[in-house]
Amino acid sequence: MLEVVIPDIALSLALPEIGLAILVCAVLIIDLFVSLENKSRVGVVAFVGVVILGLVAFGQWGEGARTTFSGFYVVDNLSVFVKVCVLLCTAISILLLLQYAKVEKINYGELYAMLLFSVFGMLVMASGNDLITIYLGLETMSISIYVLVAFMRHDPLSREAGLKYFLMGAFASGVLLYGMALTYGFTGTTSIRGIAAAFSGEGGAAIAQNPVMIFGLILLVAGFGFKLALAPFHMWLPDAYTGAPTPITGFMSVAVKFATVAALMRILFVAFPAMADRWNALLWALTAFTLVWGNVAAIAQTSLKRMLAYSSIGHAGYVLMGVVVSMTVIDGKVTFTDIGISAVAFYLLAYLFTNLGAFGMLILVCRDGYRGDNIEDWKGIGQAHPWAGMAFVVFLLSLGGIPPTAGFVGKLYLFAAAVQTEYYWLAAIGLVMSAVSMYYYGRMIMVMYMENRGESQEVMSFSSAPSLFFALVVLVVATLLLGIFPGSFLDAAKGTVAGFI
Amino acid sequence: MASSLFFYFLAVVTTVGAIAVVAFPSPLYSVLALILTFLGLAGLYLSLHAQFVAIVQVIIYASAIMMLFLFVVMLINLGREEKRELRLPGQKLLGAIAGLAVFSMLLKVFLSTSLMTGKKGSFPPERVSELGNTQIIGNLLLTDYVLPFQAMGVLLFVGIVGAVVLARRRSR
Structure with missing residues (x-):
């Protein structure tokens, strides 16, 4: 007879996830009682819930690493940081969605429910301390986002985007799972700490040298590379980002990066330090390729949304650069440096406000059947709508990394980390590509301020929805705040390292 | 010896089924081929002493889910797959070469290592x-x-x- 031992479970640690699961169910039920014209109320419920859960998650900050659910779940500063940022990103995305959903006639309760489902997956990923938990979180996140991308079913572009993303994503999940299966086969465990123990234990050195294990590691990195859209795994991204509803594009470009990078760092830094030389070389090459590809391909785009999509590939490269420079080999010994990890955290935070803002500007001009997607449409906006023009300039400068914006501090910190850990080549590529990116961000500013409106040009009108206005004001202020007074945010980014490795 | 013969037989059944899923032009045949793959997998689970998983695989995957698949395929009356012009010339050839390259690399990797016996877990x-x-x-x-x-x-x-x-x- 098998004895049943109930493990100690500290449910309070998983409060954000539990709360979110309850919130999704509540949203789905409330949706039934709200008439079709008033679906925005469902969004407001989701918004309030997400803000409260963000505060709950914030309360877990700085209490060290604690695991529960038999080691499947961990709360440390990194996971709390990611959770708070993902929930913040969600709250802002809901504000952006409220107006957009009405204009595009996709204002259904399920829109908000699917968004919250994907956030549930992200939170589980951030706290996943086991390959199984991380995989389940990743799948929950991905499946909800496939649906969100295809949510505008009346639009063939959106349907195509959803299908493409789904097929590529399903393939990527298979690749990732194969990598995890091989890891399990060699180490006999799926637990992150257990894998590390298997590598450092007896016979661990032989496992780390085994070609099949190396192959498994490559598959793991490739699987995450697909989700992060690193070149050469980025093929799906331009179409998926362009076809998706714009607030969803902004949401997935930021929140998916947060969750995936957190899980990737946890797996590579904690479980695979024994193979650090291998994954580091692999990530180095991916970073360089992604930086060059994303930024160079963005130059040729005539659609604003597509340009931002390519630029998000480039930014994934910068984030990954931070992951690479977190590790150095000193005297043949692998060491992790805090500065790289905190650079990743700060860069992602800066990217959250900046990129959501840039997509927010696109949402601002959306009206029935018109999306302002063409760069040419923005001619002369600087004179016609000075405030909106200024806001867009702030976001574009921040994306390009020009002071006094968040993007500048993020890049500065990142390059400083790269130089300090002697990754000179990577820093050089990053700098050059930063200059290249200023070409296409700068061109957008040129179009808005230096070119006169054409005769036949569509007249742009800016939406005056209060939710959208509020979100954009918050985003502009945050982007400037992070650029001018980065101190306390940098401290928070540095704090993510505590108790992680 | 007998168990490894059993394994090779099942491996062939599973792989042939999987290839047939993508090779058949008619979705109906693809679904039937997928059932074959699932049955092969169930056999593999059996050979690993995981009887419960094997039975669940047969009852849920090979029966219930595949039945739904068949229903859906018949309900929406999918015809045969249409032949389409590929956008890039020589795409199929390039794909085949890339696929073969990955496959040969895989083969090399797996043949170059001897498999290791891991530690026993808590449930041998x-x-x-x-x-x-x-x-x-x-x-x-x-x-x-x-x-x-x-x-x-x-x-x-x-x-x-x-x-x-x-x-x-x-x-x-």
């Missing part, structure tokens, strides 16, 4: 056959694996809601 086959598969799985799912178990529940829920969102008719 002897203990499993003594206690019974179902009991152990049930126990683990509700104790140590309770978080993945619940997360899996949410994942399935997402699938259901997502399918309804994408498929239902909207009144506007």
